[in-house]
Amino acid sequence: MEDFVEFAAAAVPRLRRTAFLLCGDWHMAEDLAQTTLTKMFVHWRRIKRQDAVFSYASRTLVNTYIASRRGRKSGEIVTDEVPEQMLMPDSPETRMVVMSALATLAPRARAVVVLRFWADMSVQQVAEALGCSEGTVKSQTARALDKMRPILEGVRRHG
C-alpha cells in the first residue's frame, strides 16, 4: 500500500482545493477528499491497473460531491442574482466573489466549471468524469459562463 500512500499524499492538496471550489467550505472539502481517498483505497488494485489514477480521483470526488448534495437541504443558498459590488482582481475578497458566483450554479454545472477552469481538464476528460457527452459539457460551460459573466465583467472593469 506504499504506492497508495505516495499517490494520496501527492493528490490530497489538489483534491481538497477542487473540493473546496465545489462545496465552498474547507472543512467539508477535507471530508470530501478523505471520502474520495477512502473509496480509492478500497479499489486501489483495480484502479492502479487502469493507469489513470488522477482522472479516477477527480471522477470519484465529483461523484461524492454530487451525491452529498442530492436530496439534502443545504445551508448554501443558490440564487439567480450575483453580488452587486464588484471587487479588485487581487483583493482577498475575490475569494468571496468567486464562491458567490460559483454558488449560483447547480452542482453539475459547478463541477464542469471547476474541472474545466481549475483542474484544467479537457472537454473530453470532463465528459468522462461526469459520465455525460462532450456536447453537454460544452453547453453547460457556456451557460455557466453566461451566468458568471456579470461578475467577471465587473472584476475586469475594476482591474
Add this chain to the structure above:
Amino acid sequence: MDDEVMLYRMLDQAVANEPPIGPVVERAVVAGRQIRRRRRIAGALGCFALVAVAGGLIPVLGGPRSPGLSATSGRRTVSAPSTTAPGCGKFCGDLYLSEFGPSFVLDVDKQAPAVGQPVIMFAASSTDPGEDWTFTTGTTVHDFYQAGLISRATALHYGKDEAYEIEYAPAGASTGLCMGVRASKAYEEVRLEKCGMGAQTVWFSTAAPQPGHAVTIMNGLDKGTSTPLVLTFPATGYPTDVPRPPLSLMPLAPGRGASSQQWE
C-alpha cells in the same frame, strides 16, 4: 476567451491562503482498511450462511426485535441508524435530531479526540469516524447516584430515568472521552470530557433515544430546577453553517420541548 482567462485567474486566487490540512491520508487508509475488512467478513459470513442454510444448520428464530435495540447480557445498547463508520460494530450509534432526521448526526469537530473538543452535528457518513459513539444504557439515574457520579438532588427528581454516558468511539475504539459539559447553565457548550469523572458526562431521558422515539436529554449536573436544561441544537442554526454551531444546554421549551431538542 477573456472570460475564461479571468476565470482561471480568479479560481486560483479563491484557493489561495488555504488552512492547514489534517491527516487526511492516514484517516482514509484507516477507514479504507475497515471497509475492506468488513467486506471480507461479510463475504465469509455470507458463504457460511449459504452453506449452513443448505445443510439445515441454522434454526429459524421467531419474534421480531425492536428496531434500533439490541440485547447484550441484560444491558441494552442503542444501535446505529446505519451511519456509523465501518468497524464500529453493534455497540455503536449516532444521535440525531428529529428535525433534520438521520442525514445529520452527532459529530466531534475535526474528529479530534481531545478534552474540550466541541460536539457538533454533521452530515451522516459511513466513512467518518468522527460520528461514532457508544451508548451503554440499561442503567438509571439512581444507579449513577449509587456509583457516586450524580447528586442526591438529581436522583430524587429523576431517579427512574434512563441514564447513560455517550462515549466518543471512532471506528469502535474507546477514547475514554464522553460528551459532556463543564457547568449546568444556559448556553453552556457541549464538548468532550473525560468519562466517569462526574455528573457532567452523564445524560438522562425518560427512555433511551431510539429511531422513531424522540426524547429530550438532560445532563447529570441538573438539580431538578423548574426549567430543566436540555441538550439543544441552536434553533437558528443549520448543521452546514460555518463555523459549525456547537450543541449546548438550553432551557426546555414549553411542552415536550422544541424541535431542536428532540433526539432519536
